[in-house]
Amino acid sequence: MAELKYVGTSVPRKDAIEKVTGSAQFIEDRFLGPMLYAKMKKSTVAHGKIKRLDTTKALKHPGVKAVLTGKDYPNKIGLYLVDRDFMAVEKVRFWGEPVAIVAAVTEQAAVEAVELIEVEYEELPGVFDPIEAMKPDAPIIHEDLGSYDLVPIFYPQPGTNIANHFKLRKGDVDKGFAEADMVIERDYYVPQMQHVPIETHKAAAHWSPDGKLTIWSTAQSPNVVRQLLAKSMNIPMHKIRIISSYIGGGFGCKAGASLEGLVVPFAQKFPGHVVRIVFNREEDMQGTFTRQALNAHLKTGVRKNGRITALEYKMIWDGGAYTEYGVNIVRAAGYSSTGAYDIPNVKTDSYCVYTNNSIGGPVRGFGMCEMQWGIERQLEAIAKELKMDPLEIRLINGMKEGSTTASGQVVHDVAFDKCLKIVAEKIGWGKKEGNFRGKGIAGLVKCPAQPSNAASSAIIRINEDGTAHVMVGATEMGQGMLTVISQIAAEGLHIPVDKIDIKVPDTDFTPYEWQSVGSRITYTCGTSVKRAAEDALGQIYRNASNLLEVPPEDLIFDGEKVYSTKDPTKSATIREVADSCKKCTGEGIAGPIIGTGSFVPTNMTNLDSETGQGNPGMFYCFGATAVEVEVDPETGVIKILQLAASIDSGKAINPRLCTTQLHGGTIMGLSTALYEEVLFDKGIMLNRNFTDYKIATIENVPHMDSFIIETPETNGPYGARGIGEQPMIGVAPAIANAVCDALGVDFNTFPLTPERVWRAIKAKQ
Amino acid sequence: MSEKVNINFSVNGDQETREAVVGQTLLKFIRDELHLTGTKEGCEIGECGACIVLLNGKPVNSCMVLAVELDGQELVTIEGLAKNGELDRIQQAFIDHAAFQCGYCTPGMIISARALLDRKPSPTDEDINEALSGNLCRCGAYQEIREAIKASSKK
Numbered sequence: 001m002a003e004l005k006y007v008g009t010s011v012p013r014k015d016a017i018e019k020v021t022g023s024a025q026f027i028e029d030r031f032l033g034p035m036l037y038a039k040m041k042k043s044t045v046a047h048g049k050i051k052r053l054d055t056t057k058a059l060k061h062p063g064v065k066a067v068l069t070g071k072d073y074p075n076k077i078g079l080y081l082v083d084r085d086f087m088a089v090e091k092v093r094f095w096g097e098p099v100a101i102v103a104a105v106t107e108q109a110a111v112e113a114v115e116l117i118e119v120e121y122e123e124l125p126g127v128f129d130p131i132e133a134m135k136p137d138a139p140i141i142h143e144d145l146g147s148y149d150l151v152p153i154f155y156p157q158p159g160t161n162i163a164n165h166f167k168l169r170k171g172d173v174d175k176g177f178a179e180a181d182m183v184i185e186r187d188y189y190v191p192q193m194q195h196v197p198i199e200t201h202k203a204a205a206h207w208s209p210d211g212k213l214t215i216w217s218t219a220q221s222p223n224v225v226r227q228l229l230a231k232s233m234n235i236p237m238h239k240i241r242i243i244s245s246y247i248g249g250g251f252g253c254k255a256g257a258s259l260e261g262l263v264v265p266f267a268q269k270f271p272g273h274v275v276r277i278v279f280n281r282e283e284d285m286q287g288t289f290t291r292q293a294l295n296a297h298l299k300t301g302v303r304k305n306g307r308i309t310a311l312e313y314k315m316i317w318d319g320g321a322y323t324e325y326g327v328n329i330v331r332a333a334g335y336s337s338t339g340a341y342d343i344p345n346v347k348t349d350s351y352c353v354y355t356n357n358s359i360g361g362p363v364r365g366f367g368m369c370e371m372q373w374g375i376e377r378q379l380e381a382i383a384k385e386l387k388m389d390p391l392e393i394r395l396i397n398g399m400k401e402g403s404t405t406a407s408g409q410v411v412h413d414v415a416f417d418k419c420l421k422i423v424a425e426k427i428g429w430g431k432k433e434g435n436f437r438g439k440g441i442a443g444l445v446k447c448p449a450q451p452s453n454a455a456s457s458a459i460i461r462i463n464e465d466g467t468a469h470v471m472v473g474a475t476e477m478g479q480g481m482l483t484v485i486s487q488i489a490a491e492g493l494h495i496p497v498d499k500i501d502i503k504v505p506d507t508d509f510t511p512y513e514w515q516s517v518g519s520r521i522t523y524t525c526g527t528s529v530k531r532a533a534e535d536a537l538g539q540i541y542r543n544a545s546n547l548l549e550v551p552p553e554d555l556i557f558d559g560e561k562v563y564s565t566k567d568p569t570k571s572a573t574i575r576e577v578a579d580s581c582k583k584c585t586g587e588g589i590a591g592p593i594i595g596t597g598s599f600v601p602t603n604m605t606n607l608d609s610e611t612g613q614g615n616p617g618m619f620y621c622f623g624a625t626a627v628e629v630e631v632d633p634e635t636g637v638i639k640i641l642q643l644a645a646s647i648d649s650g651k652a653i654n655p656r657l658c659t660t661q662l663h664g665g666t667i668m669g670l671s672t673a674l675y676e677e678v679l680f681d682k683g684i685m686l687n688r689n690f691t692d693y694k695i696a697t698i699e700n701v702p703h704m705d706s707f708i709i710e711t712p713e714t715n716g717p718y719g720a721r722g723i724g725e726q727p728m729i730g731v732a733p734a735i736a737n738a739v740c741d742a743l744g745v746d747f748n749t750f751p752l753t754p755e756r757v758w759r760a761i762k763a764k765q
Numbered sequence: 766m767s768e769k770v771n772i773n774f775s776v777n778g779d780q781e782t783r784e785a786v787v788g789q790t791l792l793k794f795i796r797d798e799l800h801l802t803g804t805k806e807g808c809e810i811g812e813c814g815a816c817i818v819l820l821n822g823k824p825v826n827s828c829m830v831l832a833v834e835l836d837g838q839e840l841v842t843i844e845g846l847a848k849n850g851e852l853d854r855i856q857q858a859f860i861d862h863a864a865f866q867c868g869y870c871t872p873g874m875i876i877s878a879r880a881l882l883d884r885k886p887s888p889t890d891e892d893i894n895e896a897l898s899g900n901l902c903r904c905g906a907y908q909e910i911r912e913a914i915k916a917s918s919k920k
């Protein structure tokens with residue numbers, strides 16, 4: 001490959017100056033015009049029939065313009081399984097589900113009117129544990145499951161609470177267990193967590209009399225919002241415009257469609273108004289996606305030499321009241337169910353189960369943090385039984401070039417061993433440092449979870465002065481998309497990054513992007529931008545060749561001029577090239593240059609419905625985490641002494657931004673490992689603010705050592721792969737493994753709060 | 766209608782007289798009346814630090830202060846840090862160290878950092894951790910934030 005000029009450099013973020021000066025516009029900063037404020041009335045029971053819903057008093061309240069209930073607006077929505085009501089119709093399925101919504105001229109009036117809505121429920125028996133919910137006599141949460149629209153790669157079981165059963169059969173587990181010298185069987189549990197981006201969910205809608213709907217939204221994926229609203233409301237796509245802005249953190253909770261649909265009917269009723277809905281912190285925690293809790297059962301067969309011969313993995317997920325998106329997390333965890341390890345014989349059953357808890361949905365890691373918790377803890381247990389070094393057992397079983405995943409997909413460009421060794425070495429693996437100190441390691445892997453036709457596209461416009469505009473549909477939620485995509489464009493166009501303008505999406509102007517999720521944008525959007533840049537550069541050369549009468553292969557574009565390598569005096573500026581005319585005749589050659597590119601993966605396949613075998617991974621990204629801890633045996637407090645993380649990003653388009661993602665994901669992992677757990681009491685979410693739901697602050701974050709491994713991804717743009725989610729996956733198991741090493745106590749769940757650790761110490765004594 | 770009172774104050778160096786609604790928070794006043802939208806809302810109950818501004822040089826959660834309390838005070842928001850088109854040192858350091866991702870916590874972080882550096886020009890790691898413990902960053906830019914503050918402190 002020719003030497004790279006822009007890719008691989010740590011240019012400052014494109015959004016840097018705006019973000020440090022307070023001029024960066026987030027979506028709420030762009031809600032302008034005659035405003036109406038929407039507020040939801042939320043259910044006070046977790047499962048019940050709506051017996052009476054009276055909005056009369058609310059409607060009469062000063063300032064109130066309208067009140068709508070689920071009956072007025074019985075539309076359904078869902079990304080994979082269309083099971084979700086915008087507002088409850090006839091029955092509520094979780095505590096805090098919207099049952100009515102008010103629009104008023106001030107926020108205060110809307111809040112007051114909500115209080116005046118009277119609702120009576122006939123409470124139904126609820127079910128709050130997915131294992132209970134799978135029992136034959138459990139109350140049924142979705143009676144109409146069999147009639148819901150769905151993408152036909154999901155397998156709900158009508159008449160039960162099972163929204164999806166993903167099955168995977170690889171090799172022959174019976175044979176695998178027969179070959180084993182030892183079989184280990186254990187249960188694990190991962191509780192719900194919340195994303196808590198500092199910016200909550202927000203949206204506004206505007207309807208113009210010609211039937212055009214404009215929506216401003218914090219959505220991670222404007223095109224999906226447009227697609228789902230178009231379908232749900234029967235509006236053609238060109239009549240829906242979704243405007244994105246900087247997003248104040250997403251982490252999955254702003255994927256799919258969330259609150260946008262709630263304000264559309266008001267907008268239609270009051271054309272010309274901007275109808276806004278802004279979730280407060282409590283609404284954000286309780287009313288948006290939570291990470292699905294996981295009950296995991298693992299049975300592993302292993303030989304004395306440490307080679308794993310068989311794995312049986314049963315996962316029961318708490319899908320919550322609606323699983324429109326969650327069904328795919330369950331599938332992804334299923335097809336990835338060996339984690340970063342090559343296991344020849346696998347039997348996995350992964351169930352997405354409805355309960356009357358908050359809605360389950362995507363969170364950074366998309367099932368991998370939960371599923372690989374069990375894998376990495378189980379490896380620890382195996383190593384202990386075999387008296388083997390935990391690093392060793394990971395190296396023996398870890399995926400290598402040509403290994404196969406649980407779904408039988410062959411992986412390439414793998415340097416998992418390198419990821420493990422580098423973090424182990426950093427923390428001084430193998431050296432015991434003192435009494436209450438211990439070291440732990442965990443591996444990790446993830447591929448983007450997406451449909452095999454998830455596409456991207458890009459448009460590049462070259463200006464008369466040789467600067468350029470890049471238009472893509474990917475959103476900027478902090479991951480650094482604007483910067484990385486500009487660098488890819490710069491490389492392909494030979495135009496410096498600072499001469500490239502790039503904006504966040506607006507579906508009326510920017511081309512299609514499936515979703516900004518799954519750590520896929522660098523790869524998918526990046527590839528379409530690379531193609532668009534090649535297209536534009538090709539046009540530059542073709543036009544210049546015509547103009548200068550030099551064969552295209554002899555031309556070079558240096559970012560300002562196109563000239564002949566044979567005779568540099570034959571040159572033209574980009575302006576001359578763009579609007580070029582033949583010198584002698586004045587006859588036009590070509591107009592402005594616009595490059596286009598699109599991408600859809602070609603290496604993915606559907607999975608067999610019985611065996612789950614196939615190629616679900618566009619690329620696989622590996623990494624590892626290692627920690628050293630010191631535990632206070634009196635208080636159970638864990639102190640992180642060393643924390644090292646590695647990720648194989650392939651070519652790092654912007655190494656500094658890769659490092660910030662690696663740090664950010666690791667910190668989120670640390671926070672979930674030590675502090676985070678959403679608590680429910682019969683479906684009522686108990687910790688709904690930052691005091692009760694603690695996340696890591698600067699005081700809790702130790703120094704981290706980070707390692708970007710760069711094994712080129714053959715099909716990635718310039719050899720890159722995405723890394724946004726992955727760093728989070730290994731942190732919780734690595735910490736638990738370290739505590740285990742320090743004290744000999746064992747955990748099947750986290751967060752490792754002082755109380756939990758203290759109890760484990762006491763139990764051991 | 767809600768009662769209003771006149772208040773006099775300075776904002777980012779300019780003297781202003783405005784009407785404030787009794788009961789309105791300073792945060793809403795800054796965003797909705799002064800149209801300084803750099804100050805962010807993350808919780809409205811004093812837990813996240815996204816709304817931190819300088820009031821008479823001291824960092825306060827503007828969601829926990831009433832707009833009428835601004836009377837006679839000096840307010841500095843994130844928009845007031847850059848002078849004559851020149852970024853404040855701490856702003857430049859945040860860029861140089863990539864000390865943010867989504868940037869939503871950043872105005873509050875930078876204001877807290879400015880207040881710390883005004884008070885303590887050469888803070889230790891512990892000083893930084895303490896001064897910024899009320900500023901949540903879910904993107905996890907903490908290590909870079911520490912580096913940025915160190916880099917802009919007096920050697």
Ligand code: FES
Nearest residue numbers: 807809811814828
């Ligand atoms: S909005 Fe003021 S502290 Fe969160």
Ligand code: FES
Nearest residue numbers: 866867902903904
């Ligand atoms: S940069 Fe996103 S919350 Fe701090």
